[in-house]
Amino acid sequence: MNVSSHKLALLTTSQMAQADRAAIASGVSGVALMEAAGAAVVDAIARRWAIRNVTVLCGPGNNGGDGFVVARHLRDAGWPVRLGLLGARSALTGDAAHHTRLWGDDILPLSAELLDGAELVVDALFGAGLSRALDGDAAAIIDALIAGRLPVCAVDVPSGLDGNTGQVLGVAAPASLTVTFFRKKPGHVLMPGRQLCGELVVADIGIPSEVLKDLPISSFQNGPDLWLSRYPVPSPHEHKYQRGHALVVGGRTMTGAARMAAMACARAGAGLVSIAAPATVWPVYAASLTSIMVQPMHESGTLDTILSDTRINAVLLGPGAGISDLTRRQVLQALCSARAVVLDADAISAFGSDPQALFKAITGPCVLTPHEGEFNRVFSVEGNKLERAVRAAQASAAVVVLKGADTVIAAPDGRAIINANAPPTLATGGTGDVLAGLITGLMAQGMEPFDAAAAGVWLHGEAARLFGPGLISEDLPGMLPRVLRRMLRHHLSR
Known part of the structure; x- marks a missing residue:
């Protein structure tokens, strides 16, 4: 892991616990870490809200200890604060017990009445390590919080959210703001966790970044820092044949899909792009494309001659x-054929009756780009989205791009990247064809499949984000120059 990717690392809850222990072993006390965490939450709150009535909900563990620090700092800054605790004060131990003593004020039992008159709620009941569904008093007050539609600042994650999977364990209240510490967790970027967290702040609480080198990190949030150093920026010494020649195989009926994919392939920088078109519809392709070459296929559909x-x-x-x-x-x-291959849509679904025939044939660089329906036709894997994508990549020996609002890019070696910049406007016909074209264009230029897939997914999302409302799939290739200019300018200025 290079220095640039440190900030994009996603830590599982067990890895975060290891980072905490490593920081303490290096000389940073647990009491100081908890103090810094609570102070960071207060700083984030003060930047977003004026002084108002606050209720702080504290749990029985370290997340609750953070809550006691938050309550003390808010009170000392003049905020009216009420604090409720799940369980008995005498049950608190360690750093949490220490900060409970420093609070030195009323501690109320957890109940829905705590929300009466509250204008902001700090949710410090449970952190990302929760492993079972909320029940009893905890579930009841979260239900009341949801019903009251109060603004919420969550400490680490909204209580009830699994930090590893982004899934809700029973119930969780959406937060306006979530403050987490040191690094994000997969649950912060996987859906529905990303949506439930609201605005996410990652606070520095004094854990040295050096602890990352001893952690077996395999998951990252997508961003240029992961792959930009290997992005195929044109060189003045190159000619078009050195920038790759990509072939898009077109269909007989839905001709627009291959045409959009080919345009995206060219916009991604491939030196040459060709479409292999069925002879009967060759005129349709040829008449609508100028910079893309169109080659008629043999009537049998064989690619031997073209390849x-x-x-x-x-x-x-x-x-x-x-x-x-x-x-x-x-x-x-x-x-x-020993070429780099990208398989999308029907090229994946066509193997629904015999996935092993597909997997056995994958012996070279290959990327599969299924949405959930296509994925389920060829893969029989269990787990959350991140786990399923990784297991699918291992089963197929291909890079798997499991698409969605939280697209996961997984490699056969266990690495995974979660994308978080895709706007909901991408949920329209043809955008997946454009994505497949972007990835193919990058692989044609020599980019490794995992990097090409991650770069293509991020560029795809960024193009849609910059375009804004009203997006249709044809708009995306034309947005690529703007996205690339911004990305490369930022890179060159660093």
Whole structure:
């Protein structure tokens, strides 16, 4: 892990506990870490809200200890504070007990009445390490918090949210603001956790970044710092054939899918892009494309003649292909050709009856880009989204891009990247074809599959974000120059 990727590391709850222990072993006391955590929450609150009535809900562990620090600092700054505790004060131990003594004020039992008159609630009941569904008094006050629609600042995560998976354990109240510490966790960026957290602040509480080197980190949030040093920036010494020749295999009916994919491939920087078009619809492709070359396929649909051009080094199949034996044959031809291959949509679904035939054929660089439906047709893996994507990559020996609002990019070696910049406007027809084209264009230029997939997903999301409302899939390739200028300018200025 390079220095640039440190900030994008996602720590599991057990890895975060290891980081805490390593910091304490290095000389930072647990009491000081808890004090810094609570103070960071107060700082974030004061930046967003004026003084108002606050209720602080504290749990029986370290998250509750953070809550006691928050309550003390807010009170000392002149905020009217009420504090409720789940369980008995005598049950608190260690650092939490220490900060309870420093609070030195009323501690009320946890009940819905604590919310009466509250204008802000600090949720410090349970942190990211919660492993069971909320019940009893904890669930009751969270239900009351949801019903009251009060603004909430969550400490670490909204109580009830699994920090490793982003899933809700029973019930969780949406937060306006969540303050976590040192590094994010997967649950902060996986859905629905990302949405429940609201605005997310990652606070520095004095844990030295050096502790990361001893942690087996395999998950990261997507961002240019992960892959930009390997991004294929054009060189003045290159000509078009050195920037790769990508082939997009077109379908007979849904011709727009392959055309959009080809345009995205070209916008991503591939030196040459060709579409292999069925002879019967070759005029449709040829008449609508100028910078993209259109080659007619043999009537049988075989790719042998086209793939005899050794300059072609990356192939995309699936957009508009149709689920058929022909699609299966074309995929197997491409995989046997020793080219980099991207399989999307129907090129994946066509193997729903025999996934092993697909997996056995993947022996070179390959990226699969399924949405949930396509994924479930070929993979029988259990677990949360992150786990399923990683297990699928291991089963197929391909990089798997499991698409969605929280797209996961997984490599066969266990590494995974979670994307968080995709706006909901991407939920429209054809955007997946554009994404597949971006990844293919980057692989044509020599980018490794995992990096190309991560870069393509991030660029795709950023293009949609910058375009804004009203987006349709055809808009995305045209946004790429703006996104690339911003990205490369930022990189060169560092």
